[in-house]
């Protein structure tokens with residue numbers, strides 16, 4: 001049976017324990033081990049039933065995604081789990097799945113092939129495969145509707161979200177909740193089964209509904225998937241597979257599921273989403289910061305500035321249960337900030353995200369103030385005042401005087417030099433950048449900016465804090481714009497150049513939207529405020545090299561007072577519901593300005609729009625990597641997916657470049673270089689990888705091997 005699965009006895013009940021840390025994935029050896037245990041159970045006359053349980057902190061988290069990656073890349077697929085699950089289901093003695101932690105994917109499928117399921121209250125069950133770009137591949141789409149009903153099975157398989165134990169009990173997915181020790185409870189449950197039937201899930205039909213009942217369920221699910229999971233193949237495939245369960249016998253339904261499973265698994269989307277799964281976990285690993293680096297306890301916090309970002313950050317801290325003092329410059333600003341926080345929470349209650357009670361508790365944790373007095377005791381301060389070096393330094397000098405030794409002093413700056421900010425204190429090792437994205441209480445990304453003196457403890461604590469706040473923290477270096485905004489700059493630059501060369505606002509935005517971006521670059525500009533970039537460009541104009549083309553159309557709009565959504569006009573016009581309406585005036589203005597600037601006008605293809613915008617990201621990303629401001633290409637991908645609306649099923653900009661082929665990307669950039677000059681100078685790393693026939697993924701692997 002190997003070391004991965006143990007078979008022991010407790011009286012007349014066999015206990016099958018899976019021990020494949022950390023999450024008991026069904027790696028090679030685990031299915032074989034379970035199969036051997038079932039043989040022993042059948043053979044042993046002293047045993048009446050068995051319990052299948054996970055060792056450690058969880059039941060089974062599903063198939064081993066590393067193995068799935070290999071299959072996606074062409075490794076021949078074995079028989080899969082299906083025969084094992086039939087064997088469990090056909091066992092003549094009842095098998096009880098005992099669930100704690102999570103039963104996900106293949107774990108859920110294994111539990112459903114058992115005759116009964118018990119769980120602790122904190123357990124969760126689900127079919128999350130769609131999040132990896134695939135569908136359940138071991139009859140999950142066939143057994144789930146038989147246990148939970150068609151509507152719920154469609155929802156679980158196409159959306160991928162887990163269900164908590166209590167909900168699972170109501171659905172009939174779980175037969176009993178166990179209070180106290182799970183194994184003891186499961187054994188007691190198994191002992192009572194002697195006189196009971198041994199139900200086989202695959203033989204049940206009572207919840208499969210009629211065609212009349214099911215048709216509208218499938219239609220609604222498909223419409224929902226097309227809208228909310230735009231461009232994704234797997235959710236629609238999952239719905240097709242569940243539909244097959246309602247239309248044909250179990251065995252045939254399994255064949256339909258297999259065909260769809262293989263189609264999804266070998267699609268570029270699955271490869272990209274599996275890359276994203278592992279990249280999201282790898283960002284937490286920082287080569288020079290060991291796992292056992294001591295952490296600084298963060299029990300209380302302070303925020304300076306209650307504007308757009310400070311307010312959102314205060315909510316994020318309070319939502320995680322951390323009491324927070326919020327300091328403003330004057331009473332009017334403090335009242336405005338507090339009322340915005342209250343409004344945001346009220347909206348969350350209205351939309352059903354939070355309960356009133358949760359919100360009341362959070363509001364009690366947020367304490368507005370006009371002085372820094374209370375800041376002497378806090379463990380962490382996040383500064384979110386206006387973007388200006390002099391003001392930031394003044395605030396940090398004050399914090400340095402007031403805050404206790406050992407407190408972390410963080411800045412939410414999006415462009416300024418963290419080292420210069422830190423120089424205003426006597427404790428630069430405690431200064432770090434925590435770059436939240438707007439709206440801070442919604443966006444998942446947190447760039448953690450490492451200054452040259454930032455201590456390992458402060459970085460390790462910031463990374464852990466990100467997790468506690470429900471964010472994905474990515475460590476970045478201290479360069480202008482850090483990683484995300486530094487790349488965003490050439491992306492937006494190209495989108496405006498394209499307008500100035502003859503494309504329309506809608507053409508540019510629709511190409512990127514159709515690619516899968518949450519919004520087009522120009523619509524993002526309107527949302528964030530065109531004046532933000534305009535002000536920054538004015539401030540840094542003296543740094544621009546002379547004779548190099550700069551985009552100007554956005555600045556001209558700002559000069560006319562068109563700042564975007566906040567003024568009702570920007571690249572688009574906005575109605576009272578903030579719906580974007582194309583504005584012919586903008587088209588005419590841009591044409592006129594382009595003529596004045598003598599920019600030749602031409603028909604621009606959708607392909608060029610896509611390549612110009614995306615390769616601008618890739619080229620800058622390659623420079624950032626080479627200069628060491630991002631640790632890995634995957635880190636950049638995670639930043640773009642979680643902070644900039646890049647479609648996860650394209651894997652992020654660096655992964656996307658790999659799928660196009662770096663040679664192709666490089667040659668296209670050379671063309672742009674020839675046409676548009678210096679701004680398109682290819683990044684040396686890109687040139688090198690293209691010449692070697694390598695990918696960013698290869699580069700990452702080589703770096704990992706030498707780390």
Ligand code: T1G
Nearest residue numbers: 023025061062063064065066104105106128136137138281
């Ligand atoms: N395979 C391989 N490694 C896995 C894994 C898996 N299924 N799940 C987790 N890991 C690794 C992960 O990379 C990390 O490694 C460590 O475990 C801890 O994970 C046939 C086709 C279970 C809720 O999609 O959702 O079944 O970084 O940091 O926050 O139909 O992991 O330490 O080296 O995320 O406590 C379906 C995926 C597979 C579940 C735990 N299953 N996992 O969260 O820890 S497809 C999933 C999770 C399938 C069948 C099909 C979460 C978790 P390292 P972690 P966590």
Ligand code: NAD
Nearest residue numbers: 305307308309310327328329333384385386387413414438
């Ligand atoms: P904002 O103008 O909405 O808020 C700034 C607040 O700081 C104002 O309410 C102001 O009264 C207050 N303030 C100024 N001086 C203060 C002082 N000495 N003490 C206490 N409060 C003071 O600005 P914002 O958009 O929230 O930006 C704040 C920071 O976050 C900036 O550094 C900005 O670059 C960064 N940032 C902004 C965004 C964004 O999208 N808005 C995104 C990421 C980062």
